[in-house]
Amino acid sequence: MPPSTPRLYARPVAAMWQVLMALMALACPATAQITPTHHLAARLLAERAALPGETIALAIDMTPEPGWHGYWQNPGDAGFGMRLAWSLPQGAKLAAPQYPMPDTLLISGLMNHVFAHEYAVLVPFTLPAHAQPGTRLAVSLVADYLVCTQSICVPEQAHLATTITVGTPTAPSSAFTSAFTSAFTTWRARLPAPLGGLAHMALAGSGPARQLRLAIPFPATAHIDHPHLFLIEDGLIQYAAPQGFARRADTLIATLSATGKPLPASLHAVLRLNDAPERSGAGATAAGVAGVTFAAVAGPVPAGGVPLAGEAAPSPALIWLVLAALAGGLLLNVMPCVFPILSLKALALARAGENAADARAEGLAYTAGTVSACAGLGGALLALRAGGEAVGWAFQLQQPGVVAALLMLAIAITANLAGLYELAVPGFVGGRAGVTRSAFATGLLAAFAGTPCTGPFMAGAMGAALLLPVGAAMVLFVALGLGLALPFLALALVPALRARLPRPGRWMTTLRRALAVPMALTAGALVWLAGRLGGLHFAGALTVFAIVLVALLAMLGARQRQGLGAAGRFAGLLGLGVLAGVVILPQTIAAPQAAAPELLAAENYSPAALAAARAKGATFAYFTADWCLSCKVNEAVAIETPATKAAFAAAHVTVIKGDWTRHDDAITAYLGAHGAAGVPLYVWYPKGGEGQVLAQVLTPDTLASLAAHSG
Numbered sequence: 001m002p003p004s005t006p007r008l009y010a011r012p013v014a015a016m017w018q019v020l021m022a023l024m025a026l027a028c029p030a031t032a033q034i035t036p037t038h039h040l041a042a043r044l045l046a047e048r049a050a051l052p053g054e055t056i057a058l059a060i061d062m063t064p065e066p067g068w069h070g071y072w073q074n075p076g077d078a079g080f081g082m083r084l085a086w087s088l089p090q091g092a093k094l095a096a097p098q099y100p101m102p103d104t105l106l107i108s109g110l111m112n113h114v115f116a117h118e119y120a121v122l123v124p125f126t127l128p129a130h131a132q133p134g135t136r137l138a139v140s141l142v143a144d145y146l147v148c149t150q151s152i153c154v155p156e157q158a159h160l161a162t163t164i165t166v167g168t169p170t171a172p173s174s175a176f177t178s179a180f181t182s183a184f185t186t187w188r189a190r191l192p193a194p195l196g197g198l199a200h201m202a203l204a205g206s207g208p209a210r211q212l213r214l215a216i217p218f219p220a221t222a223h224i225d226h227p228h229l230f231l232i233e234d235g236l237i238q239y240a241a242p243q244g245f246a247r248r249a250d251t252l253i254a255t256l257s258a259t260g261k262p263l264p265a266s267l268h269a270v271l272r273l274n275d276a277p278e279r280s281g282a283g284a285t286a287a288g289v290a291g292v293t294f295a296a297v298a299g300p301v302p303a304g305g306v307p308l309a310g311e312a313a314p315s316p317a318l319i320w321l322v323l324a325a326l327a328g329g330l331l332l333n334v335m336p337c338v339f340p341i342l343s344l345k346a347l348a349l350a351r352a353g354e355n356a357a358d359a360r361a362e363g364l365a366y367t368a369g370t371v372s373a374c375a376g377l378g379g380a381l382l383a384l385r386a387g388g389e390a391v392g393w394a395f396q397l398q399q400p401g402v403v404a405a406l407l408m409l410a411i412a413i414t415a416n417l418a419g420l421y422e423l424a425v426p427g428f429v430g431g432r433a434g435v436t437r438s439a440f441a442t443g444l445l446a447a448f449a450g451t452p453c454t455g456p457f458m459a460g461a462m463g464a465a466l467l468l469p470v471g472a473a474m475v476l477f478v479a480l481g482l483g484l485a486l487p488f489l490a491l492a493l494v495p496a497l498r499a500r501l502p503r504p505g506r507w508m509t510t511l512r513r514a515l516a517v518p519m520a521l522t523a524g525a526l527v528w529l530a531g532r533l534g535g536l537h538f539a540g541a542l543t544v545f546a547i548v549l550v551a552l553l554a555m556l557g558a559r560q561r562q563g564l565g566a567a568g569r570f571a572g573l574l575g576l577g578v579l580a581g582v583v584i585l586p587q588t589i590a591a592p593q594a595a596a597p598e599l600l601a602a603e604n605y606s607p608a609a610l611a612a613a614r615a616k617g618a619t620f621a622y623f624t625a626d627w628c629l630s631c632k633v634n635e636a637v638a639i640e641t642p643a644t645k646a647a648f649a650a651a652h653v654t655v656i657k658g659d660w661t662r663h664d665d666a667i668t669a670y671l672g673a674h675g676a677a678g679v680p681l682y683v684w685y686p687k688g689g690e691g692q693v694l695a696q697v698l699t700p701d702t703l704a705s706l707a708a709h710s711g
Contacts, residue, residue: 040147044160072102077110091128100190111239192291200299218252246305329483363492369443371481378477417516421557535590605658613654623658638698647704
């Protein structure tokens with residue numbers, strides 16, 4: 001069983017192994033010893049001789065072969081912990097096993113808690129009070145455990161035994177040491193230390209993506225770097241989700257992605273204080289790391305605090321992410337809902353002629369609009385995630401109300417491009433102020449309409465933004481807005497580029513009318529998306545409101561051409577329309593419209609469906625949304641094609657589809673685990689292998705080629 005197999009498949013393996021061991025025991029003599037192939041060798045050691053009633057430590061010393069690893073008591077998303085069956089002298093007592101700090105092993109978006117090096121589990125052992133000095137007490141156990149590489153797992157069983165000498169009070173001190181005394185000192189140093197105070201825990205947010213927040217007493221003067229929390233209780237948090245930490249005076253505030261499982265009366269955890277970030281492989285060393293263990297009960301958890309961040313200076317990795325965000329924003333200018341807006345602004349510059357001051361002011365205002373929109377969307381995204389919502393990039397288009405507002409804007413822009421009316425600037429904001437405010441609003445609209453999809457370059461930057469500290473994440477959002485504004489900003493600031501623009505003339509009117517076509521198509525796509533989000537009645541009601549808006553704009557344009565004032569009357573009617581929409585439209589939202597049958601007959605994504613598909617063989621998982629243009633292009637060109645269907649059928653490939661058009665916590669978690677802030681995301685799972693994230697631009701033969709080589 002690969003370590004990335006979900007836990008629901010790990011536990012049946014454990015049960016099967018125990019049944020197999022029982023059958024072997026029945027078939028063998030009672031004195032027989034089972035000697036499996038040990039990829040994780042184990043031995044049982046006693047610390048030293050001890051007096052009657054004294055407590056010493058027993059050590060289960062585990063040494064994995066290179067490339068193999070064992071599991072912590074809570075193994076994480078896959079695997080199972082060690083199970084111990086003891087045989088003790090009468091009157092002897094054992095306390096709970098004590099584990100050293102585990103390593104984190106992230107494979108295909110699933111987090112495991114493992115030991116990839118020699119380690120020892122210490123078990124406090126109390127001798128019987130009536131033990132006779134000078135005798136030797138026999139202790140034995142049967143240990144069942146799982147040992148894995150990154151591609152295979154093997155259940156193993158070890159029969160272990162040791163003896164403990166019962167000393168006398170008059171014996172010399174040397175009698176209470178052993179050859180393993182120094183080893184026990186080392187093993188104890190690797191145990192997390194008790195914190196010495198209770199932590200408080202509370203749930204925030206709602207739904208399966210809610211957050212578990214803990215207030216941990218921790219001195220403000222104590223050093224902490226790259227912390228990580230390991231919960232001993234299973235199933236309370238999403239192990240692979242990023243963990244957030246902030247310091248507030250003598251309190252460390254931890255924010256974890258919670259599951260839907262209710263909290264126990266108290267929970268127990270281990271906090272790693274100083275170590276490298278989470279590993280993507282099992283290459284840890286045996287060096288001890290600082291950590292503390294504590295218990296938490298329900299109680300108040302303060303808000304705020306100073307987030308734990310990396311170095312203040314930007315690292316080369318952050319610089320490359322900033323460049324990727326800039327390039328991603330630049331590419332957004334070819335989106336059909338952005339290109340007409342950009343072209344319209346270029347026409348405005350052409351009309352402005354050689355007025356460099358006006359051109360510069362308009363370019364800077366447009367840039368301020370795009371940057372403000374991207375920063376605002378990014379800040380809202382980070383705030384929602386901090387509040388417990390499982391959202392990703394373009395989360396706004398998962399809300400029917402936002403789509404309704406965008407549709408009305410697209411209708412208004414289409415009517416303006418078609419010459420139905422003219423945008424009138426009020427007198428009190430006339431002149432250059434009116435031009436710059438109009439440019440700022442246009443920049444806001446361009447960014448809001450053009451950022452739903454994550455394309456090349458942009459995907460990695462936006463995915464990283466969800467994992468970085470707030471300051472670094474906001475730098476990436478600002479860079480995205482700046483990249484979107486770069487073409488128009490260059491025209492505004494560089495006279496040589498403006499000089500290459502055609503001179504004003506009648507052609508501008510013709511081009512303006514032509515640009516109304518892609519905007520009208522964008523409006524039509526938004527009506528279709530409304531049907532997918534809120535059902536046919538919602539889309540129909542929106543269409544009625546759109547027709548009313550066009551009629552109002554036509555009336556406004558007629559009065560403008562007659563030289564009559566109509567701004568106040570139009571504003572009043574528009575306000576009534578908005579009020580009517582707020583009251584009526586929510587009543588029409590229902591179940592989304594059913595999607596048309598697909599060529600590949602994909603199964604809907606869920607963690608269980610993906611696990612079952614991978615167990616059968618090669619699997620292709622793709623994540624899309626109806627509002628994502630690049631997703632739809634890839635589906636038309638490379639996914640939903642007869643050639644791909646034939647190749648998948650021949651190779652017995654299972655297709656899993658995650659539709660993110662509407663909010664889905666499970667899909668959001670999967671995207672986040674794979675470093676993606678949004679769609680599209682394509683992952684290929686070869687038979688018996690790990691997932692491979694594909695490029696965001698698929699060619700017609702990409703998937704067919706993968707299927708042909710899957711055998």
